[in-house]
Amino acid sequence: MSAIELRGLTKVYPGGVKALDSLDLTIPDGEFFALLGPSGCGKTTLLRTIAGLETATGGAVVIGGRDVTGVQPGGRDIAMVFQDYALFPHMDVTDNIAYPLRIKKVARSTREQKAAEVGARLGLDKLMDRRPGQLSGGQQQRVALARVMATQAQAFLFDEPLSNLDARLRLEARTFLKKLQHELGVTTVFVTHDQAEALAMADRMAVMESGHIRQIGTPAEVFQRPANTFVAGFIGSTPMNLLDGVVRGDTVEVADCKLAVPQSAEGLLRDGEKIVYGVRPEYNGYSAEPVDGSLVGKVSIVENLGASYLVTLDVNGVPVQAVVPEGHEPALGDEGYALPRRDRALIYRDGELVSA
């Protein structure tokens, strides 16, 4: 009942910046949806336009089957958590959580009871009399969540809800938020520029670049089959190897090495055409012994990733990365062989994924 639908949504700021360019997107009821993209790509603008804090220049916003394009934020039945949480500094936690109910003219005793209920659920019961200034960042974040929960809105919008927390707390809050969303089952859109966060939390996600959506899919789809080289380079804690190559019969020639055509592109390539061969370092099997159809080079860099190592091979002047489990890391200058997994490697033609 509370799906969010965007049709041809366009936002041009005064001054001519086109922050959203004819965007189409459907987020089904109850989904946890992440908007991911580099700084300045229009994530916040999109969220604020859904909320009604920015008026759309063109297109329509439909929430729960109702066209709300011209409706004020208060009439859209949504709730939003701001990046700085925007807790009212002059109200204590109870009053903050109960504020949306105060606007709805709920009686004082009822809303205080409701605030106590929601607060207790988020572990805030001992802090209800404090002001936001007397809370830690993580506690403030939970108050902001509690306030949003108290609204019982149709949809939640979060603008980088975790970016103000330190790394450790962020992991905790991530798990907490995901669990909470699944319990509540409220359609939620959250903005982040951290790809790991989007992958970890979202049911589905969209990757944006300068006002356009470049790919929509589940985290697994986006991670395993990035639709274009932009997404391929943006997703993943270690960036994907994107190697220029030429098709030679049923092989691909990359940096003077002959590789097998990946499964996803079988039968779709023309002999002699220029393509980009993509393989994640995680799917690039490293070996110290010679292997047929692999990339051959000298080890130029070895980086510690904790439980594994990121090894960079210099393949005839082209850097190629592979992830090697701990205990098997080579020494600098060793000869190494990287064999891309045929079921995971991808081919890009003119920046777009080649697939059936």
Add this chain to the structure above:
Amino acid sequence: MTRFVLHRIGFYVLVAVLLAFFAVPLLWLASAPFTSDPTYQVRMPDFTADNFRALFDNPYALGSLWNSVLLAAGTAVLVVAFATLAAYALSRVRLPGRDALLYTLLLLSSIITGTAAMVPLFQLAVELQLIDSQLGLILILTGGLLPAAIFMMKDFMDSTPKSYEESARVFGATPLQIVRHVVVPLVRPGLATIGVWAVANVWGNFLMPYLLLSDVEKQPGAVIMYTLYTEGGQANLQLLATFGLLYSVPVVLMYLFVSKKYGFRFHGGIKR
């Protein structure tokens, strides 16, 4: 070393002289009302209550202080209310030529309550039948103070983050609710500052009430003080000193109250 000592001595003498310059009039104000036959000199008072009795016998003295309170409070309330709403709108809404508008208002306001516009203001008040009316005077004083007040309030408004209001807006608060629930509490020190500033302005204003109120019963303290003469045409120091003391007490009380309640303090760079 001796040079340093001489420097110090010189410095403190200078400070003492400067202080005396400001302290002596205050001492006079504190002592003269309690002295039987005050002169222009500061003397040890003999703690008589005669001066106060004489002042209370004056038919207009106490009433005029009450009038001052009415005028000042009425104006301050109106100035704070209107300045808050106007400054909020000006701070949040993009208007073409907004800054020009503000500066023009500011420029004109110094003329409106100033001497220059005395005659047209008087005529306007007569035409609108606002002459000899305290309400009329309050409206005119408010008009004169508003531009500067809006200017100051806008500064306070500009420095409060927008996301508080946006957050309230998403919860469905109306603009007036946002002002009441969020903006006003956030700019409270600004409200206090402007309220005090308006009161102080009206309290000391002589020209406007003198011009626009003819009924002595309606005159505020600043005008009544001007009438405290002896039959001989000399300044009646007995009454003047006593009235002066009573006249300054409410303002001092207000400062103390406001600074205690709203904590507008002197935010010096000094660590205590």
